[in-house]
Amino acid sequence: MSTPPVLSVRDVDVVRDGNPILHEVSLTVRAGEHWALLGSNGAGKSTLLGLLGALTHPTRGHVEVLGHRLGRVDMRQLRSYVGHVNPRHDLRSPLKVHDVVLTGLTNTLERVPRWQPTHEQVAEADRLIALLGLGERRDARWPTLSQGERGRALIARALMPSPRLLLLDEPATGLDVAGREQLIERIDTLQHTYTGLASVLVTHHLEELPPGTSHVMLLRDGRCLAAGPADEVLTSDRVSECFDHPVRLSRVDGRWSVRAGRPARRPGLATASV
Known part of the structure; x- marks a missing residue:
């Protein structure tokens, strides 16, 4: 019998002050999977992460976190079982x-x-x-x-x-190149060390994806454009559509990079565009 998912989101809408933020979004995350939520500013990534972290309720639809359905569980207690990393940690004392x-x-x-x-x-x-x-x-x-x-x-x-679930909200925000690479290296180490841990990472930048990223959801205007295994979802055409700008993707040693423009056909190109 299969293990219940760590996260289950079914046909979720989120409306705030009459403005639709998420529309008919569905997502299933299982133990050991490492998801990335990608999209431009205002796509709904942080709103979806708030649902996954039991911080907010959906307007419509169902959200289950660690087997508990939002609306039928003590949200504060549930949050204690979720590892939520927010770089805007409001600590003011010199601990x-x-x-x-x-x-x-x-x-x-x-x-x-x-x-x-x-x-x-x-x-x-x-x-x-x-x-x-x-x-x-x-x-x-x-x-x-x-x-x-x-x-x-x-x-x-x-x-x-x-925790069984780790949520990372734009963890590389404000980092220089060295800081970003050190962070990605450590996240990748965690993903290999804690084999049963599921994670969801929010970012704008494909360069910030750890090599162990297994699945990706592309969000545009509050809707899911594509979701599934990273190698299937991260194509030049789909990412171009997601960000409304033509780009070409390449991957070297498990890391993604992005350049503007459509893939160019050049003989002897060392890295393959997808």
């Missing part, structure tokens, strides 16, 4: 990296007064900090971290409760 990661257990911005983690929880926080490449920054204060270091610390924080 150490280690303490930031531990707040993933209490699902709070700050350390809860008089709450003390167990030895096992402290060890797990240290393991995740090392896994995200921040071992030497364990005791660094939040204000001193680079944007890339903050992003990786927040991923470690999200993994503390051992």
Whole structure:
């Protein structure tokens, strides 16, 4: 018997202040799948991610997160089982990296007064900090971290409760090339380390997709343009339609790149366009 999906979205509409944001969107995510939501600004990516993270309700349709249908479950409790990484983490106190990661257990911005983690929880926080490449920054204060270091610390924080689902909302926002590549490398490591973990990543840029991205949904004007295995969905024609601009795609060593214009036929081209 097949395992129930981690996420199930069926014929969802979202309307805000009379404005349609999502229209008849359906999505199924299973354990071990790593999805990317791609589309231009205003396509509905963040709105859909909010549904997947049990942050908001659909106007119409059904959403099930970890087997629980929205509208029939305590949303706050359900969110504690989802690893939601938002780079706009509104932390204002100078917590150490280690303490930031531990707040993933209490699902709070700050350390809860008089709450003390167990030895096992402290060890797990240290393991995740090392896994995200921040071992030497364990005791660094939040204000001193680079944007890339903050992003990786927040991923470690999200993994503390051992979630079955990890949601990444534009994790490479504001990063320089080095920070972006370090982040993608660590996300790829996670995808290979946690084989049962499902993830959904929102981005505008194909260059930010980790090599382990297994599935993609293209959104345009609140509608699903295409969804399925990444190699089938990410074609030059479909991505051009999604962003309303002619582009050509290529893939090298598992990483996607995009150039303007239609594929050119040139003999001896080293990388194949799709």
